[in-house]
Amino acid sequence: MEREGGEDDEIVCLDESFFINDNYQLxxxxxxxxxxxxxxxQSASNCKCGLTDYIHMSADFDLTGQLVWPGAVLLNDYLSKNAEMLQGRSIIELGSGVGITGILCSRFCREVVLTDHNEEVLKILKKNIELHESSQNSLCCAELKAEKLEWGNSDxxxxxxxxxxxxxxxxxxxxIYIQICTIHQLVLYACFIVCNCxxxxxxxxxxxxxxxxxxxxxxxxxxxxLAYVSRAKVMDTLVISEAIRHGxxxxxxxxxxxxxxxxxxxxxxxTLG
Structure with a gap:
């Protein structure tokens, strides 16, 4: 475990193997x-939830790609209201997790490539793609693919x-950025908060x-x-500064x-500068 920063911005990192859980629910x-x-x-989602429900629900923010995060709900809400930007497009999603955003996009796009770096997450991602494509009521218009992609891996x-x-x-x-939580949050949520580290x-x-x-x-x-959810000031600054540094x-x-x-x-x- 590693801790950095002050009282407001402590970083807690735990090895992801400690948190492997495959108790998935539809x-x-x-x-x-x-x-x-x-x-x-289910730890960060309840059945039949949208943005409004998600805002009010109780959540223990497990930092793993095996569940649906607030940023994904925020992004899907935005995309569903602006579906014209997806029509006929090819899309790649970074850090797809369980695939909720890519699957939504597949109803409007011509092609969607969903990516993640974690093998366990890729398993459930592929399972959800199969579920969506095999559904009798599937509205899928696009070809869906799941690929392994670790950021910075050129190959x-x-x-x-x-x-x-x-x-x-x-x-x-x-x-999809590093998840940061405070010790205070850990006490409030009465649970461990995982960081993909x-x-x-x-x-x-x-x-x-x-x-x-x-x-x-x-x-x-x-x-x-990018749907961004602020959890620490240091990350707010870092995301902006790194985007600018990359031109x-x-x-x-x-x-x-x-x-x-x-x-x-x-x-x-x-966008490119």
Whole structure:
């Protein structure tokens, strides 16, 4: 375990193997007219929940890709209200987790590549893709693929881009940066809060990956849409500064600010400078 920073911004990192849990339950999520069923852990989600329900529900913020995070709910709410931006597009999602955002996008896009670095998460991600594609009521229009991608891993990224030499129209991400919590939060939630323990070094690697994806698709004017939930001031600063350091422009999307379980969230649009 590692702790850094002051009272407000302590970082708690625990090895992810300590938190492996495959007790998934089929859960229903609603975003506008879109209803999505998928397998996930229940500790940060309740059945039949959308953005409004999520804001008010109790949650113990396990930091793992096996469940649905507030940022994903925020992003899906935004995308469901702006579905025209998805029509006929090719999309790659970073840190897809259980796949709730990619699956929503598949109802409007022509192609969706969902990625994650964790083998356990990839298993449940593929299971949810199969569930969605096999459903009699499936509204899937796009081809769905799950690929392993660790930020900063050029070999894995190049392998994906071999099948997409001109890149993607959109890059998506929600709650994919390092998760930070305080000891005070641990006491309040009366639980351990897992950190995938990318450490702060994951943020430069994230934007390394984003910069390359945007660069490959420069002619398409590709954008990175990031749903960000603030958990510590140090991370707020780091995300902005790293985007700028990579020569990217990062702007808040007007009207997307929301408070989710006492956490401030917003959707950012990131483009090449």
């Amino acid at each position: 859960t229903t999520f609603t975003f506008g007219a879109q209803v999505i069923d998928l397998h996930c852990l 894995q990224l190049n392998c994906i881009l071999q099948g997409h030499p001109k890149g993607f129209d959109l890059v998506l991400g929600a709650d 990318f450490q702060q070094s994951s943020i430069p690697l994230l934007f390394d990956t984003v910069e390359k994806l945007l660069g490959v698709a420069r002619e398409k004017k590709c954008k990175f849409i 990217l422009q990062i702007n808040e999307v007007t009207g997307t600010q929301a408070v989710v379980k006492n956490l401030e969230g917003v959707v950012f649009e990131v």
